Amino acid sequence: MALHTSINRRSNRTLYLIGHVDVALPGIIKQWKYDPYSGLILPTSHNLIVYGRGASDMKGGIVVILETIQRLIFNENRLGCNITCIITNDEERGGSYCMKKLVDRMVHNKGWCLNPEPTGLYSCSIGEKGVILIRAKGNSYEEMLSKLPIFLHKKGRVLEQSPVNRDLRKLYAHENIGAFMLDYEVSPLRSS
Incomplete structure (x- = not known):
């Protein structure tokens, strides 16, 4: 301090x-x-x-x-x-x-x-940096993506144009929402 x-x-x-x-x-x-x-x-x-x-x-x-x-x-x-x-x-x-x-x-x-902070006037929070971490599991990368149909996805990154990101930006237009991160885990394919 x-x-x-x-x-x-x-x-x-x-x-x-x-x-x-x-x-x-x-x-x-x-x-x-x-x-x-x-x-x-x-x-x-x-x-x-x-x-x-x-x-x-x-x-x-x-x-x-x-x-x-x-x-x-x-x-x-x-x-x-x-x-x-x-x-x-x-x-x-x-x-x-x-x-x-x-x-x-x-x-x-x-x-x-x-608090005469010049940014984030409408929110009270600990720190102002924002990241939303989404964890998904699936047997393959494609299966994992199919469980997240609302996200536009390319090369392991959620694009800024995703519907959720757009909606959050409208809802919190006065704040710095930051980027989304996608953390995925792919299990080995099961043999049939």
């Missing part, structure tokens, strides 16, 4: 301000308009823009959390509740080491949670 701090501690309710400092891999550096490691700050007509890894996910959100804490302290925390700030360092890896353990501990506490 990168940071866990609380102020007030006199109320039976808590406002949790939650964020993360780790970032996804930069990918192909040449495709960046500016060096992803520079933290370049450029002025616009109305404000400043920061360019670099994690600028929007979620260094900007961390600034919001810190500014919120500063203002609450300055205003003597007139919310009348505890303020707990939790900034983790494992969200991009699924959150199982920091956030999941904290949520398990906090689940019985009364209060609210503010």
Whole structure:
């Protein structure tokens, strides 16, 4: 965990301000308009823009959390509740080491949670990477495929155009569903 701090501690309710400092891999550096490691700050007509890894996910959100804490302290925390700030360092890896353990501990506490995460606004989850793993068994590859008629299949991969994938994307259009994976097991053919 990168940071866990609380102020007030006199109320039976808590406002949790939650964020993360780790970032996804930069990918192909040449495709960046500016060096992803520079933290370049450029002025616009109305404000400043920061360019670099994690600028929007979620260094900007961390600034919001810190500014919120500063203002609450300055205003003597007139919310009348505890303020707990939790900034983790494992969200991009699924959150199982920091956030999941904290949520398990906090689940019985009364209060609210503010997470200025810029993605996945309509879901609460541990990590946001999504993969659906489908396991199928059959005597042959063809038999296994015949048990999954709703999937379009080619060379061991479920295609992005599969009806299930399309339906899920419509249902969860606001989220990053990710790819489907197909794990199949082929048994030896039975002799007749």
